[in-house]
Amino acid sequence: MYNPKISVLYLSRFSRLLVALVVVASLMSSMTISYAAYSGPEVSNISMMPIDRAKFLVGQKFDFEIEVKNDTPASAIEVMVNGLAAEVFFGKQAVIKFDKMSTYRINEVAFPQAGKVAVAVTVKSEKGIEKRTINYEVSGEKIKKPAKNVILIIGDGMSLQARQMARILSKGITEGKYNDLLEMDKMSNLALITTSGNDSLVTDSANSASAYATGQKGAVNAMGVYADSTKDPFDDPKVENIIELAKRTRGMATGIVSTANITDATPAAMLAHTRKRSEQNFIAQEMLNPLHRPDVILGGGSRHFLPKSVPGSKRTDDRNLVEEFKKLGYPIATTKTELKQSGTPDKLLGLFQLDNMDVYIDREVTKNPAVLGKFTDQPTLMDMTKTAIDVLSKNKNGFFLMVEGACIDKQLHTMDWQRATYDTIEMDKAVGIAKEFAKKNDDTLVIVVADHAHGASITGTYHELDGKTGREGVRTYADAGWPTFVDADGDGFPDDPNPSVTLAVQFANHPDYYENYKFQEVPTSPAIMADGKAIANPKRAPQGGDLKVGNTPTSDPSEVHSADDVPLTAEGPGADYFKGVMDNTEVFHGIVRALGLDGRKNEK
């Protein structure tokens, strides 16, 4: 008997099943599609340096190297560049070695024309034939009226959040509106920069600065090179960097300024080539190499310039680099007073600390003798930036200057956001000096960027006015209100880094440590090593604090970098290049495009 009710029910069941099947099928198909969209290239035994999708400036020099890992040594490596044998294309003989790690290398080559390049490799061995094809891009892009100068200002570890802390402390915020913006906020162009390195998601300062200096991805601890598999930190295939290009192709003046050791990762990456950033003695002596000798060198870290016989030196030889620079006509400054007295020579070496320079709070605010020791006359980053610009701008061919706010990173590693923030403000004031110079002639591109981020965010405020302490003293949402930093003298730095209501800054990635949310009189490490493990440093919160259980491996006693994208702001000729989301290697291409550099030219 026909029963309409049942039939409807069956129908609805059938249709429900059908819909469910369609949904499942569409989900599965979308999954397959999305997997396919980011399936990486097959792991090949053939590793190519420069890597696939590398982008070069036309004429930019580099070493071309192929490594082939095989159980049975290769018997032949054939390399074709745009259909021509590589040796014919580059006009140079390759050095080929056959072993379990076979290598094919041609040093100091360049692409003479802009456009696409395809490199095809065929490796023959007893096992058979293996092939790999990769692609390069060569750019000859330049703006119509090139910039005369570029000032690249790098806030080491200066994440968006670090900029925001500086904005709050320096400018203040009323009813949700900032009273003013930072100098680096008030620039015409903004881009978001991705920071990952060639070998890892989270970058370090060497390879990220190297990306800015060469336009190439780098490996952790490497600068100006692709990291090959040999142990020697000086034999890796090199890529020409911005200081070399600026000098070679246009006879520009160049300078590096940093509050860290001047041989530390960021300034070093502008000129040096090594797999190992810790080779700071090598990097210091490389600063004498005419290929990439900066005209202005200002920062800390004289210990890598002094002969081993001098107490405080870290050199392992008797070279006195300070004397060698003197012989080349560099006046030497070791204090703020000497820097001021140096005037505007053609070149200048200023080293103001044996190690990293002290941070702004210790140098200029608390001036604690227990922290500073005998180093009571160190210049500010503003002093150094101003002097560097004055000296470099004498060159008629223009200049490239890199200024680093180095201790933003160093202080975030020790989870000292107050010290990091004062140094961010200090760097912002250096940005102001650069902008002021740029405004005069409208021929200078100023770029402000971080090299990587730290996982530190403002989650509200902290105070103990009602007796609550520790995590109960952290105020969120409406309870947070506003911090009470005061800048009565109007110098842009809060008078007291420890006001009654301060920011609640929380870290995403940290070792075990004690947190009391207060300013520390002297810089103190969050954790110390004990029995091979990082444990909370009891000296960190002498008045008591909550133990925060770490969330990173106990082998690391400091806060670590995060993979966050970082903001870049720019102003001046060529600034239009910087917009949207960009790879960190594009910072280099934005610089050479603005300067109109052509790697095929030879000034000298």
Add this chain to the structure above:
Amino acid sequence: MVRLTRSISRAIFLAMMLAWLPLSWTGQDGTIPYDGSSLFFTRAQAAPAWLPWLGEQATHLEFNEFYSGASALGLELSAKLESLKGKKVQISGFMAPPLKPTLSFFVLTKVPMSICPFCSTDADWPNDIVLIKLSKPVTALPFDRPITVTGDLEVGYQMDEETGFISLVRIVADSVEEAN
């Protein structure tokens, strides 16, 4: 009379040292297994109670007494440090995380080290450190507890062949003890 007392005490000292010789070698085959704070009780490293009567008095030294002047062009050794060269000194500080679980030297620092300078290639040492040389390999200590080292002071550049470690101030230790 004085000479006699001295030779008697020397004889007693020698006898005791000889009696202890086999003890200090028990259970040792070059290295000591990693095991807590055994250094404090390793006999060869503990100060014999009679040392103050027999040996010279150790001069107390502080980390901030090392250098009288410092600039970017180098450090200046203090008069006190210079005058104590080759003499017996005593200093308290923290043991820095060493390269290996057992070692024949370690670095004494003013504050507990937050980094393992030997583990990380990028690590930087502060300037005011002392290299402590030991007469035999010892087990690493917990690095967060203050220790007092007594021994002969050496001053001047030296590079350790094995590790490449450069030192300026060293103490050849007689004793390493937990500080009070």
